[in-house]
Amino acid sequence: MLKLFALVLLLSGVALAADHYDGYKIYDINTRNAFEKQLLLRLSSNEEYDFFDLPRSLDAPSRVMVKPGDQEGFEHLLAKYNVDFSVLSEDLGVSLRQEREDNQNQRLMNLRSAGRSISFTAFHRHAEINAYLDELAAAYPSRVSVQVAGKSYEKRDIKTITITNGDGKTGKNVIFLDAGIHAREWIAHAGALYVIHQLAENYAANANLLKNFDWVILPVVNPDGYEYTHTSTRMWRKTRKPITSACYGTDANRNFDFHWGEVGASSYSCSDTFKGETAFSEPETQLLRDLLLGLSGRGKFYLTLHSYGNYLLYPWGYTSALPSSWRDIDEVAQAGAAAIKSATGTKYTVGSSTNVLYAAAGGSDDYAFGVAKFPVSITMELPAGGTGFNPSTSQIQSFVAETWVGIKAMAQKVTEKY
Template sequence: MLKLCAAFLLLLLALCGAAWAADSYDGCKVYDINTRSVFEKELLLRLSQNADLDFFILPRSLDAASRVMVQPQDQQGFEQLLQKFDVDYVVVNEDLGVSLRQEQLENQSQRLMAQRSASRAISFTAFHRHAEINAYLDELAAAYPSRVSVQVAGKSYENRDIKTITISNGDGRSGKSVIFLDAGIHAREWIAHAGALYVIHQLVDNFAANSALLKNYDWVILPVVNPDGYEYSHTSNRMWRKTRKPVSSACYGTDGNRNFDYHWGEVGTSSDSCADTFKGETAFSEPETRLVRDLLLSLRSRGKFYLTLHSFGNYLLFPYGWTSALPVSWRDIDDVAQAGAAAIRAATGTKYTVGSSTNALYAAAGGSDDYAFAVADFPISITMELPAGGTGFNPTTAQILPYVQETWVGIKAMAQKVVDKY
């Protein structure tokens, strides 16, 4: 343990030079690290506390690989440390910047093709911008006025409209139970936004096949929680994760999924305003998280199922994120999550891991799922981590449709379980 601490401190010293300002990711390598012991996993956990290392995923299980992006100037020291402790690793991307530029060009081409040929503002052959997504919601409301309504739930820090779409079966009954789904708390997780849009498409355009899910339930869907960060990830920094409100002259943004006021600021968060897991200066410091809070609380008596879409890693996670202890009703949530995992595996063979956030993945306090469950009283609250694409957060355009189709299989099964039970 003394050797571990000494090596860790040496690496910290090696990495604490001038902040890396480039947004191109040229020369950045992405590593998969396969741990074989608790000691090795603890080493990675300590390394993940360094803001200069971007751990895309750090599973608790020894069987699951961790993935990390390392800047060019840090790669030699990082590899030397892993070699010193005989930690197995493989480079899965030699130059992330090259990959991201290629994918950006492909996405732009697919967006243009979709705009020329599609009847709607969005397709599932490209990742669409925030304005296009909002236009799509408005198109659906105009086309199906008896079943669809769109509201501006609030504004982002940079004054973008954050819209929700409410979908019903058009029978005019008020006071129905609600399934509330959101996506895009983390800006770079583009497949999550696409997943939410596909759910909307299925419930609205494919209503006949999914009418049972709307008989006694309304769905409220917020497809882009963090539009400022999402736009920034399109225009300036593809791997941007946080919101965009300035914290200091050097650092912008807060991790929205560490900003909710339930055990805020505890385990798995950072007080470093430059870190990707920065908890915020206060709980609900961000207009985007306050908006989600207000929606959740407004649905308190009707909300039965809260589902938040993220990526990546093939997980269905439930409370709690702040402790390894389980809620008294954990089996009820587990039953719903297991239904989703089983449906996906039967349909495509893809395996999802089910468990509480802390026990299956890692501890992270201040998350929206914990808040929805413990404060807003949603009996079922689940975080769905969609599959990786590319090196993790960057699926190709060809992967969008199969990924969102698979995701819908799981969401439909979970929703049906909720509808049958509540």
């Protein structure tokens, strides 16, 4: 029955209109000095440009999406200052349509199989993800439970899954993982699902991670935005609660009440980084807040999955200053980076959010550390695929498997320390 429902959902989704992104270009920009980097930082405040990645390091290129009407002026400005750039995608719309068709085909193949509601050969819709959580709770009732933590603005069930070793002991320390605060970062949702799969369905190999810790995982923080990226606007980032008649949504990762709105967040309601009308204005961030605060004393490791950029970031996001215990967090993050480098050769950059990328207040990682008192709080930015946020379905398995290597190493370090 669950698969039949998902099939109906899939087929209905095919007919829905999608913002086409025809003629949108993706640029990679290489900066050679601090002036050029500062120029890009100033350009990133222009709401017409969507900067996918804006690293602080001069060695790493920045990536930006520009719509057709702005491209001539954008290229002219870069040329005026002799800034080196290349065009990664001449027409994003073409590749997105192909990727949408491929994903639908892969989902159909999975729905016709006899396996679970999800696979790691497709990006799955919110209803399919919730169905998978329920399947696991039914299959492993002594070790897995699922709760409806609350509802999104559009009344979708937001579910958490708790995975234990089934010994019945209560009050254990907790590792809390979430994904999908930003809607368009599909590989993050897939990464969370792979962690769930490993802990629940590959329990024997990972029992040590559950001996003294329970895991609580929220795989889709922002289901309204996530569904919107499937049915309408692929690069949508925010929630979906209306702000004005023309502007929808808040950047949930600027909406937490810890130095809220001080830096790196916009007051303009149409902006991708809109901080919200108030802190915790969104039901989704209120829900996550309550989950984190409810684990006070037990919560030892908060890990939030994003994409993209190959980063392991920790507080603070609102200032370049470091917390007094930063070395403890850095040790955990470095363990994850080293494990991934050893397993696949992929390099992750480790450091505080502000010092590696840019200052941005109101993030969930700062809140988990500064208010909910998780001693280890890390944002993991998974690798880029496609033009950044749109890995192909063929990349999912390798990306999530690699991510699990790092998460497992970090979790092991946390279980040793706490």
